[in-house]
Amino acid sequence: MGSELMFFFETVISGVMAGVMYALVALGFVLIFKASGIFNFAQGVMCLFAALALYDFMAPGGWIDRLFGITLPVWLAIVATIGVMIVVAWLIERLVLQHLVQQDPIILFMATLGLAYVLEGLGDILFGSDVKPLDLGIPQGASDWALDTLGLYVEKLEVVAAITGAVLVTVLAIFFQRTRIGRALRAVADDHQAALSVGISLRTIWVIVWSVSGIVALVAGIMWGSKSGVQFSLSLIALKALPVLILGGFTSVPGAIVGGLIIGVGEKLAEVYFGPYVGGAIENWFAYMLALAFLLFRPQGLFGERIIERV
Amino acid sequence: MFYREAGQFKSSYNADQAILPIAQDRVFVIGVLAVAFAGVPWFIDSYWVNAIFLPFLAYALAALGLNLLTGYCGQVSLGTGGFMAVGAFATFKLITAFPELNLIIVVLLSGAVTAAVGVMFGLPSLRIKGFYLAVATLAAQFFLVWLFNKVGWFLNYSPTGQITMPSVEVFGVLVTGPRATPAARYLFCLSFVALFALAAKNIVRGRVGRSWMAIRDMDIAAELIGIRPLAAKLSAFAVSSFYIGMAGSLYFGVWLGSAEPIEAFGIEQSFLVLFMIIIGGLGSVLGSFLGAAFMTLMPIVLKNFMVDGLAVEVVTAKHVEITLMGVLIIFFLIVEPHGLARMWQILKEKLRLWPFPY
């Protein structure tokens, strides 16, 4: 293979990996939007919050250390963080959503923006705002195997992220299709009123959905945190996930994944082959333009449900 | 007891269609304007003008613009920061290229340039609705800020990456630059804001305003009774961007004096202005002002209270401030999702009946 072509492949692969990371964040959005019609802007901050909590539970000088004089091993810290995210979900339902049930979507959207502020501020107050390196023993650096056999440069971490993403999506799919709670969730997503009328508790469902989103956020937080440290900018990956969402459709799990891949690859290619001509740093808006151009042809996104308008 | 409309009969449609049909409201508004124009300039000093009055006026104008689009026409936009940047950079380029041009003209032209850009980014609204559109407007936000940051021509190739407003006189009085008096800067902005608030009120109670609201409330029905969605939506984008562009122009030119694209016009600005209209009241001119006042004052009050009152460390205070902002926003949404303007209305209803509530 020529080095030009090799370089192209490397770019595509790193795009795919980045895409998986975007898809992880987008997934959290989709879950909540599907079950409650809420556009949850706080998803990115939830990633940050989860990563901060996880780091804190393992670090000397963290809350667990200060309270009990021990630091948790990785797996226990993850379990504890999941617990925290469930509590957060429960609090959000209790203190916020419950009081805003019948409001317009824009009001709920605004409330999640407020929520983003609260979580960000609380995260800083509880865990400190300095940059924290997150090390869970996930292998770093280039994969020797890929380098030796294919001559391609591939980050190990990105491979792990891709596999984790795939596993997570599979687990979620099974959860939605096979379990009783999953069926209730889908019922709620289809029609709130109808679901209520057959005795499904909307409040429980919301707590569950927000908890699941919290766990997805934790996974995304771990991946991004391992890559570039746990810091405030982690919450900005929410902005990266938005074009993925409009591309894939707000209500579609496969859409989030395919959209993530398209955005990831498109962005990397554009950055490498097109960026230098316009002064670089185009990754901030390129994904949006791509998604926007796409939307003009298919307003409901790739996998979004088509709405037939009637009067 | 004093707030009564009983006995005020209207004998013509003109009188019934007046902006403030109730006499007491008229007196109140005229009073506020009198204090703002004739009272405040005597007392204003540079702290008050920089910390409170100028940000309030610039944001009020921006909120008014966004409210025309989001509150009246129902199109959610997250591109406000980007459009303010367009206004600011248009002002910068115009004033440095044509220094003898009157600043009033420059501000109006900046609005016009922004209106054109706004229409361009409003085009997708013909195909996309709701949150899809909101996210699409983020494209405008990120693209515009990137453009101003990257292309040297916009910055006049400034090595610091900042744009700086030269000192400009209007009718022989300095209104921008470090030597301008607080009162002059304040009055310059206030005149714009008062004038265009009146214009906004007029637009929303006429044909164009009704067609916007029709699109907001039920776009299909609006189309079927003969409102062209194209004309209605794009005119909303144009007028809204015109206001936001002027706001950006005043924000940069008169208030800040110098600005750096990413910091001054980031996505936080878009959210801030959106908060203003939600907390103030969607679809209310008064609400835009109340929201702007609230969001300008709250951080100052919180900070003063914590740092001076409770002697909290500045860094911690910042974090607590962010948290409290979030809490307050959620609290307001829960207590009154229709905003401060609705609270004001309810208060007036109560006042009408007082002291015999039943």
Place this chain on the structure above:
Amino acid sequence: MNQEHTGNDVLLEVHNISLSFGGVTAIEDVSFDIRTGEIRAIIGPNGAGKSSMLNVINGFYHPQQGSITYKGETRPQMKPHHAASHGIARTFQNIALFKGMSTLDNIMTGRNTVMTKNIIWQALYFGPALKEEREHREFVEHIIDFLEIQAIRKTPVGRLPYGMQKRVELGRALAAEPDLLLLDEPMAGMNVEEKEDMCRFVLDVNEEFGTTIALIEHDMGVVMDISDRVVVLDYGKKIADGTPDEVRANQDVVDAYLGVSHG
């Protein structure tokens, strides 16, 4: 019953209209005409394609086949705003009022197509724009008087009871001074008294303003009473067309309503 003012010139004619959504056929090869000054009823069981037909007439749905002749001009389809600005106004099956606006504003919106002053004049609210606003307000007040809704002039329509909303919607359609008024189930969900009121308004509009009316209605008593001619649709096809008496006597119509199986 009001045969005397029914002219014989055709206002609107649909030729061989077919409309389908995906694989589902809503209307199949339907033709009929509407004469100037008449009250034309379109009836049929649920799902017969009546509302779709109205949507085709005012350009919301675009038929795959057929053409529409309106005021002597033939075109394959209308555009909604074109239809509206050429005198076709309508009301909707599920009320489609602008909920955030007052009764007055809703009806004023109906005059949008005839108001012309641009946004600059409106921003100034002075001179021509003020005069225009006042003139149209006067016209709208006539409609408000006619429909006897003076008391709810400034009430947001979202707060009005159902029957009143229907009335406001009629007002909004009338405000456009239509030549052809399409009414989609104007009396659905009303009690007897409200129905009588609505019938009176429909007849008055027809007689006083000379407006041609095409209406969909399920209440057969009402239809047979007020309409000049009736077209009957069933499963997207036209099965009868004629005066109320002719239609009543038609065996196909009786079968369709009593549910005799096809074929």
